[in-house]
Amino acid sequence: MPIYLYRCADCGHSLEALQKMSDAKLTDCPECQAPALQKQITAAAFKLKGTGWYETDFKNSGKPAAAKAAGSEASSDTKSSSSAGPASAGAE
Template sequence: MPIYEYACRACEHEFEALQKMSDPALTECPECKANELFKKISAAGFRLKGGGWYETDFKSGGKKKNLAGDGGASGTPAASSSSD
């Protein structure tokens, strides 16, 4: 479940709430009880590190990493040009 940040326009109280994405936005401030809450926009609090993520595998351009390590062989035999 994501953590949403809220702020109150009336008393400027700020807090975080753990909610499902399908839950409606909170509207009542827990401090002053005014219906002046709004969701703040913030960045996610995690970073994907290690092999297998975009930053390490695909970010460096058009060259794709060959995960099989077979030098580009597709594993299927090439079609023969001889007609028997």
């Protein structure tokens, strides 16, 4: 739920209200009881928690994690067996 900032046009009192977006605007000031509250325009605030977001986080989002790991192991096995093959053939 968003937090809205209100200010009374009569007495200048300001307050924050936690409201649903569908709730009606507040009108009565809690200080002077005048129906002069006006909703203020404020910047949205939010926090990103965790280690952060990087460009590389979703580069390979189409591939499952197991397929990525299996693919990297298979390619390293292929490289090591192909490099071992010609060296052992020349030694015989």
